[in-house]
Amino acid sequence: MSVRHAVLGLLHQRARHGYELQAALAALSPENWDVKPAQIYATLERLADAGLVREQRGTQVAGPQRRPYELTSEGLTELRSWFSVPVKSSLHRDEFFLKLMLSILPPASSPQGSSRVHSPYQVLHIQRSSLYRDLHELIGQRQDAQLRGALAEELQLEQIVMHVEADLRWLELIEGRLDEMAKKLPTEPAPRPRGRPRKTPSESEGD
Amino acid sequence: MKLIEAAGLEKTYAEGATPVRALAGVSLSLEAGDFVAVMGPSGCGKSTLLHCLGGLDRPDAGTVRLGDEELTRLNDEALTLVRRRRIGFVFQFFNLVPVMSALENVALPLTLDGLSDAQAQERAKKWLEKLGLAERMHHLPDQLSGGQQQRVAIARALVTEPVLVLADEPTGNLDSKSADDIARLLRQLSDEHQRTILMVTHDPRIAANARRLVFLKDGVMVDDQRIGAGATSAVRSQLEALS
Ligand SMILES: Nc1ncnc2c1ncn2[C@@H]1O[C@H](COP(=O)(O)OP(=O)(O)O)[C@@H](O)[C@H]1O
Ligand SMILES: [Mg+2]
Numbered sequence: 001m002s003v004r005h006a007v008l009g010l011l012h013q014r015a016r017h018g019y020e021l022q023a024a025l026a027a028l029s030p031e032n033w034d035v036k037p038a039q040i041y042a043t044l045e046r047l048a049d050a051g052l053v054r055e056q057r058g059t060q061v062a063g064p065q066r067r068p069y070e071l072t073s074e075g076l077t078e079l080r081s082w083f084s085v086p087v088k089s090s091l092h093r094d095e096f097f098l099k100l101m102l103s104i105l106p107p108a109s110s111p112q113g114s115s116r117v118h119s120p121y122q123v124l125h126i127q128r129s130s131l132y133r134d135l136h137e138l139i140g141q142r143q144d145a146q147l148r149g150a151l152a153e154e155l156q157l158e159q160i161v162m163h164v165e166a167d168l169r170w171l172e173l174i175e176g177r178l179d180e181m182a183k184k185l186p187t188e189p190a191p192r193p194r195g196r197p198r199k200t201p202s203e204s205e206g207d
Numbered sequence: 208m209k210l211i212e213a214a215g216l217e218k219t220y221a222e223g224a225t226p227v228r229a230l231a232g233v234s235l236s237l238e239a240g241d242f243v244a245v246m247g248p249s250g251c252g253k254s255t256l257l258h259c260l261g262g263l264d265r266p267d268a269g270t271v272r273l274g275d276e277e278l279t280r281l282n283d284e285a286l287t288l289v290r291r292r293r294i295g296f297v298f299q300f301f302n303l304v305p306v307m308s309a310l311e312n313v314a315l316p317l318t319l320d321g322l323s324d325a326q327a328q329e330r331a332k333k334w335l336e337k338l339g340l341a342e343r344m345h346h347l348p349d350q351l352s353g354g355q356q357q358r359v360a361i362a363r364a365l366v367t368e369p370v371l372v373l374a375d376e377p378t379g380n381l382d383s384k385s386a387d388d389i390a391r392l393l394r395q396l397s398d399e400h401q402r403t404i405l406m407v408t409h410d411p412r413i414a415a416n417a418r419r420l421v422f423l424k425d426g427v428m429v430d431d432q433r434i435g436a437g438a439t440s441a442v443r444s445q446l447e448a449l450s
Contacts, residue, residue: 088441129432135415137438168411
């Protein structure tokens with residue numbers, strides 16, 4: 001699982017504060033994915049050091065409140081390349097699911113990222129192509145083992161075949177329910193900023 | 208070189224109360240030697256596409272070219288000849304003549320085309336042997352298992368040495384072991400005999416034998432991908448661990 005890419009994906013959608021990221025991530029991800037605030041802040045710091053995110057420019061912020069983070073163009077490049085590779089195996093379902101959920105989010109409205117990095121169909125396509133390439137290879141090997149009479153090997157291969165097959169069926173199921181998923185996107189709970197509360201919306205958003 | 212090239216195929220069935228648009232503009236071409244699986248949910252137009260490619264049905268719009276012949280322009284008689292001589296069909300139900308032996312069933316397309324019984328049976332025998340049915344040649348269809356009957360049907364499709372083999376759910380009526388065997392056989396025909404094959408299936412495991420996958424949805428092609436080479440590193444390392 002990649003907190004790093006989750007953060008990049010959410011910042012692509014729009015600039016956010018650390019606490020907002022945590023709420024968004026919690027709303028987005030499977031329940032068993034417990035990301036601690038400290039982890040988010042540490043990730044943001046590392047991403048900022050690497051030049052992939054930065055504090056948003058040009059926003060005036062009152063008092064001790066920090067500016068929200070935004071994605072840099074390097075960050076966008078990194079996010080694109082993450083989307084374009086399939087997730088390696090069924091052991092990493094959470095990571096695949098993260099890509100899918102991020103791809104379903106309504107496209108970014110901010111000026112620096114006004115379009116989707118990847119559509120959910122592209123995410124599914126990339127994953128499915130990769131699984132089918134595996135399956136093609138596995139079935140060839142299994143048939144080979146069968147012809148050689150290597151029963152133990154054949155049965156072991158069959159087990160891997162069945163796993164890949166199950167993943168493919170799971171993708172099919174997801175594809176059939178994408179529209180439903182897009183409609184039921186979890187809503188982010190309105191975050192409660194830490195520290196001193198903002199005075200009025202117009203004041204804190206002034207330009 | 209493209210062996211078969213279909214462009215802009217459209218087909219609407221108007222017989223029922225509401226017309227059904229089975230193909231809504233499908234373009235697809237196959238290289239000689241390609242092995243393609245067509246997938247997609249039931250009713251998405253797979254069989255209709257196969258029928259249009261094989262000259263069993265005519266599209267409302269679009270063209271199908273097989274080699275240098277444009278099938279969509281041929282009259283019925285010429286189309287029948289192309290179908291009989293250049294295309295081999297395999298269907299889900301084996302469609303063998305119940306009162307004829309395996310050998311006679313396989314020889315049938317040749318005798319229909321005017322070959323003598325002796326010549327036809329000699330060629331039929333060769334294909335039955337290649338497909339592992341030497342011992343079963345003189346059996347009637349109902350003395351054969353489902354998998355064996357489908358092998359006979361495949362031998363019958365191949366006996367005319369067609370340039371293109373079209374198979375519609377060839378494993379749909381078989382148990383999973385026989386289905387795997389038939390899929391492997393098709394893969395062998397493609398690898399070792401350089402046949403060009405288009406197979407419709409909804410089973411991922413069967414489809415994965417092909418080298419290319421085409422997905423249809425609601426009469427439209429939504430995906431087209433090559434799967435013939437390049438497993439992921441994860442699977443390669445699992446394979447290495449086994450050997
Ligand atoms: N002869 C026919 N008359 C009327 N409707 C048909 C006929 N053949 C197919 N259809 C309809 O056209 C659509 C596509 O059918 P088909 O090509 O058989 O799909 P598939 O093989 O993918 O299941 C379906 O909705 C089916 O009901
Ligand atoms: Mg069909």
